[in-house]
Amino acid sequence: YYGQQSYQQPLQYHLYAPLGPHKQNLLSFQRTVHDIFLKDNIREDLQKKAEATLQVIPSITLPNVDSYHSLVPLDLHVAKPQGKNAQPQPASTFGHTSWVYKATNNKDGLVYILRRLEGFRLSNEKAIRVVEHWKRVLNANVVTVHDAFTTRVFGDNSIVFVFDYFPNAQTLQEVHFGTNSRYQNRHHGTNQNQNANTEHMLWTYIVQIASALKTIHAAGLAARTIQPNKILLTNKNRIRINCCSIFDVIHYEGGRTLLDLQQDDYVAFGKLILSIACNNPHAMHNAQKSMDFVGRTFPSDLKNFLLYLFNGPTVGVRTMEEMFSMISFQVIQNFDSSLHQNDVLESQLSKELENARLVRLLCKFGFINERPEFAHDHKWSETGDRYLIMLFRDYVFHQVDENGNPVLDLVHVLTCLNKLDAGTDEKIMLVSRDEQNCLIVTFRELKRAIEASFSELQKRG
Amino acid sequence: YYGQQSYQQPLQYHLYAPLGPHKQNLLSFQRTVHDIFLKDNIREDLQKKAEATLQVIPSITLPNVDSYHSLVPLDLHVAKPQGKNAQPQPASTFGHTSWVYKATNNKDGLVYILRRLEGFRLSNEKAIRVVEHWKRVLNANVVTVHDAFTTRVFGDNSIVFVFDYFPNAQTLQEVHFGTNSRYQNRHHGTNQNQNANTEHMLWTYIVQIASALKTIHAAGLAARTIQPNKILLTNKNRIRINCCSIFDVIHYEGGRTLLDLQQDDYVAFGKLILSIACNNPHAMHNAQKSMDFVGRTFPSDLKNFLLYLFNGPTVGVRTMEEMFSMISFQVIQNFDSSLHQNDVLESQLSKELENARLVRLLCKFGFINERPEFAHDHKWSETGDRYLIMLFRDYVFHQVDENGNPVLDLVHVLTCLNKLDAGTDEKIMLVSRDEQNCLIVTFRELKRAIEASFSELQKRG
Amino acid sequence: AILQLWGKPDKIRFTELSNPVEWASVPSQPPNVDLREDSPLSLVGMPYYREQLLSAWPSHLVFEVGKPPPKIDSDILAKQKLHDYVGYAPNPRRTRRYQVESTKVQEKPGQVQAPRFRSEKALQGESDDRIDENTPWSAVAGELRPFDVPAMYHKVEIKYSRFGVDDFDFEFYNKTNYSGLETHITNSYSNPLLQLLKFTPMIKNYALHHTARNCLTETCLLCELGFLFDMLDKANGQNCQATNFLKTFSSISQASAMGLFEEGMPRSNQSLTGMIQSLNRFLMEKIATDFKSCPIEGRDESDMENALITSSMTCIKCSNCGTETMRPSNSFVRELAYPKKAKSLGSFSTVLKHSIERDGQTRGWCDKCRRYLSLTTKKVVQDVQPKVLMFNAAAISPESKMYWAEKNWLPREIGIVVQDKKFLCYQGTELNKVKERNPNVVVYELVGLVAEITGDQDTPPHLVGLIDVSFTNPGERKESSWHLFNDFLVRPVSQEEAMNFAPAWKLPSVLCFQQKSESNVVDNSWTERLDTGLLFKEIPLALMNTTCRTLSIQENPTPGTVVAIDAEFVALQKEEIEVKADGTREMIRPSRLSLARVSVLRGNGEAEGVPFIDDYIHTKEPVVDYLTLFSGIEPGDLDPMQSRHALVSLKVAYKKLWILLNLGCIFVGHGLLKDFRIINIHVPKEQVIDTVNIYFKPSRQRKLSLRFLAYYFLRQNIQTGNHDSIEDANTALRLYKKYLEFEDAGIFEQMLNN
8 A cells, every 4th residue: 555655755844835035125014925824934833743743653563552542652862773673772761761652542532642661560559649649730831641550561561651742842951952952052151142042041941940840839749850851842932841740650659758859849940940051961060160150141130049949048948939039020021921922822823713714715605606507597697696796706806907917916805705704894896797787785795695695505405 | 557546645744633731630720720811712702803803884984094094983881872863972081082993004904993082282292202112012911002193184183092903802891890791790708619710810910910010110101091991801811901101191291200100000000909809990989998808808918919009018119029029929820821821722723724725725716717808718718727727616616416406515625625735646537517528637737727827817917 | 348349350450558548536535524613624634745735825926905995986886776785886987897996095186285385495496386387276077086076176284394384385376366264273164255255245345344433342243354354355365364353253152152163063063064054144143233333334224234134024824723923034144945856956046936935834832822833834025135145055955966966057147026925036048038027126146155075084074165256346347257265275267167066075055146236336435434543542541651652643644654563472372283103293283372462663753662552462362371581471461350551452452553554554573474464464565664674685595683683783682581562663663764774875785794
């Protein structure tokens, strides 16, 4: 079956829409086709995500696990095996060989991440019950865990944690310290502009992690995974703490108090930020030097914040109150930008929903207009609905300039269709094909005519 | 010969895949917290907004104002005139009769709000230049002012302020104290669950207004319009301070200091929250009683916050730092909710990706088919490209069942269009209108025909 | 199936490698999805693609957003017939089917750009002044659609540069000898009616003769009309303002109650036509009353009323008891009433007859039956015919517009006969016959009319006057000379143009007829009968703390008497600026100034330099700025309760100057143009000696200040504190004398060059 071949071909996004040089220096009322529809980069990003979600690798056969099927191994951040037949070597942060699969749940049809720790034997049932607490941790900066169970379908004793799936997500490790990272060759401290950007990004990270920690600590839990390789970047500057609950399960009888673990989170938080600020995963090896660098490169509040994370207050333990009091303006700023982002997304979404309606509308046009069986219909007359619809179709698409040459004005088309869809009271003038008569009609009336004709078709169908 | 089939490709790419974190099994209180900004039916909401944006009132003729056209008066919150012929009496918060219009700017094609104050004579140019400062205030909780100018096209001396347009927005006055308000018959303090919701909403308002004030005060300005009838609710729980800059212009020579005005903002903020908390627009008439009520009904931090707004600190003036220190947890929670909202919107957006493509394709069809100027074209023949295109259009849209009744199969239409878009090698059979001849042609061939016709149109245009 | 072939076996050949028949592909199974109203369309997938998608649009195409929706021409809308909510109308074929209109360009047909400012012209030279300036106004009929307003009917606007109103090129709009009236004055909508009255000889004569008398009523509009008509005559084509008339008018509370004021009146509430018609009615009655208070020598006090009024009786009949009562119903202005269900459109005279004899049904009180009943009314015209017949056209209803759409419907002459309580009206050839038959026929001629111009929706309506100016030419009227008076735009037009209407944009509001016998009766004898008493009236002693000394009878001014003058002003309204969306700033109204003090000094004789007028003007409107530094006026100076000065009304102060003007005095002063403009008086050039102009060197292009001239030529420091009009007038006078000295010695040029 050759059809399968096509699966292996990557999508060629550049063919979707014309590449071409985008026109520059347009006036504010001028648009190109790129400006009218969804921005190419957003679309491409979302399409890539959809593609990643749908991707299957048919040659590899993995078993179904519980209610999850169509497993696809995902450990992409693992170094590629050298030999042709070498088995990929999975990561082992958790002291167990760990595998990550994308899988579809047959109960809800949604795609999840299964993280499997190989060779884990559950001895205390209470350990896995911890996940129940985690399930209720809902924070936009925490990857929600949905389930945890043990299984032997892989031919061993494994524990599987089920997480939300974020297609094309990268870990901060990959983003900042990976071989292809765009931060790779940056040297902070030299370029003012770059520093401002970095500072902005740092605060964004800080606010998000702080928000996550707030929720986690308030739930009586500790994150324990504030590490660059356990935090996902799922969108621009949008991070999520991943793999939560795993340590709680596998080190259930660790014997450390919650307070200790939570205080550890603060320190791990500090380390993470410090290493990203210094653009060096090993910044903590020489903490003093790194802190000096931060002090020199960024405003002092960042350094003070890190000092608080590392050393805590002079008296007592670190608290959320104190932490937030140091970053309240940063929080409010991030809040503001996320609301802005909301607005942008909403306007994009409304545009696309409009397009969906337009497609349905244009299809209705297609169904109604020029139907041969109606051509000889006696009801077809100069006053019939379909006559109106036909003239309107002409009005929308057959504009000409003063020399009679066709005008291809997409904005005109979309404007007319949108008004039609909304059924506004604006009047337009249609002209009969013999140019003898004018018909003055509102969009509302046209909408009614189309609805009537369409429902007539439906009745017949 | 069935090898041909191998060209058949499954329709696979650009399929919809559910995206984003999945929230199942949430407890209801979790939902309310995380869905602060989330409207239950985004699609319907956006559709209504689109309709509101496009709506015109044909019988009313208003002049064009500067570069703004298609004005529609919007003063809906004005009490209806009693008599049959009574003129609607517009509101006059600003000491001038004030009118609100929706209008389209011909410079960028966007819809704006024009707020016109009647009978305002500008004698000091500096007054109107204040708006320049306001233009730079960008906050997701402030309705941005874009422009201010004077005009006489209404037959009087008017000053017009141009703001962002939010379709279907309501003022807090309408939402909370209006005659049809859903809060109308609520009596706080009796129902625990309702109180929790109200508290939650109050904090959301507080955080947003605080965020707006932060930006405004940081810009060296004062809001001056923290009043229920000057704050818009544009989405679920999403508020924006409206009408900023107007007081600055019309009271330009007011003689009050910035510090005074900013401190007034805090007090107005307190009054607003108090009246909403008490569900009584006149709560300030008996401030003590109202504060007692708040103290009884809601947790003490709300009361403390209000006390700070009303009385300020024991020493010195109210500051943003102090204010935020009282609400930092509320801010972080709202931040989290807005990120959740982002996730939801993004996943909605990812569903609708293919619409724009289909619109573009159908528009090409529309431009080519049935052009009257081609009807008499001698090149039009039974073998011409446009003949093919016409027959294909029939094939796509004019399917009938065995009784000759129309079949309205949107999936068939989209399948054909998608294949056409990609130009597959699949062959289809077209039948001439007189049903004498069959034409067998691939989608690739059809695609080429449409491209050729379209580029011919372009050349002529 | 079986395929049978017949043929010779040796001829039969089958191809070894036959081409397969092309069949359509077996249709692939459509994806099994259910597309409901809200399911995403991406549920139907895309095949894999290796080339650019068909749906891609070329990226170089540029589309424009934000265009206003195209407007449907109003004449098409008017012709549409509704059928199932769809309007059908014949296609006028103005453009191709679905031709794109460039709605981006918002230029209206026939719009004329304002001329460049004089200062700009001076800078850039007069190079393009030779262009035929008729071009912008000449509308070619073919270019205009039936509803387009020709250029000269568009509302004209004054533009102010930083040099103020003097910089505006009024001449561009008016090259005739008939002065136009400026806009930007409250209630200046009445301009065309004022012009119409001015060119009606009857009214003009009455007004000027009345004004020359000693009428001191402050609210006398007839006096103000007289001042205005005199000014318009003297200006001889230069732009004028009806400032003082309108100021007086605007102070009459009765007029306010009638809704005759523009201010505070929402545009929608009353149509402009309605306003001018009410004004017409008000004004006629008011001036007739004004006349009574101070009639012209040797005339009866109701003389003017009789000339204006159509007296008739209304016969009211009760439908119940049948009692008839007669009431006089005199009116200054008749409203035209158009027969509602006429089979064919009647002539103007039939409409006129219908309007005057109008029978009516009203509900009213019957004294006899002692209750409200329906009453029938009938009008009976008596045998008194006015000299001037004013009509309000009231063309609002669709049927009335049908009449006015008729070509040449309005006759030039009508004849009226009142016989046996019957009112008869004739026009055209019929009238000519009647003239011969009946000596009692009174012939009226159309003097002119006021018309309302309604442009498209974006421009508010405004009024223009279309007037035959030949009526006020002294002597025989040879041929008519129609002019359009569109505020300060005045242009000659053809009679056909003037007397025809277009319901889409031009409809009459007020029509003025005058008895033919009164045409060209221009009585200028008032100049000889000028009541000059006001000049010699003693100033109240109590306030004689100035150096001012009233003229004695011996000092009676005669033509050529030199007087020195200076005036001071206060601001009643601040300047007003417009700031457009693109940030450009434009002054739309300069600050409104009002006369606060005027000083006139003797220019010759023993008492040279001694003031004989030093009037402070009682100002009732609130003053926003006393401009104390320049005017020397301080808060309270103009308030009778607080002032140290003898306050007089504006009218008294004005009238003194007007008398001096008409006695032929020569006014000496510095920068008098602005002073006269604000005083609202036009002084002919021959009567003005302005030291600004005397001491002006064209090569230096600079006007010298009084202070500088005083210092340089008189070695005197003036204006060290606030300005004082006596000092300034005196300085100007002495500068003038100095000039005469220099001229005498022949060294003026030399002195000026130094």
